[in-house]
Amino acid sequence: MPTAxxxxxxxxFFIYGWYIPLQATPLFPEGNLPGYAVPLSIVVGILVGWMVVGSRAGRGYIAAIGNGLTGAAAYTLWMVFLISFYDMIRKSLRRLYDGPMDAITDVFNLMLKLGTDFYDINLIINVAVGGIICGLITEYFAKRYP
Structure with missing residues (x-):
């Protein structure tokens, strides 16, 4: 049910999904942001905001901090998974795998590699603080317009 x-x-999380990939641009190979990164990030941000954070709004500002951090973690997990899945599809179309199980297990290896490539304290702080701010904004509007 739609609520405020x-x-x-x-x-x-739309704004959050636009901001985070721009902060992660230097961490991509050769410092180039893939063309699909920002639109994918915006869509994931909107879905995480609506389904994860928005559904838990209205429980108080302390809970809003936790909701924002939960949303940031969900956003990060989905983005790492989807980027790794996209890379796996590209590799499989070039016939770099022996079979479908190799491709599926490589998704998790790609996720681990991507996670270590993006391990940067500034990015982690941006993700966490942005999630908290989004959670507090959500709580404000949920309390103000029930």
Missing amino acids: GRLAAALA
């Missing part, structure tokens, strides 16, 4: 909290969360 869900809408506020979707809009806050």
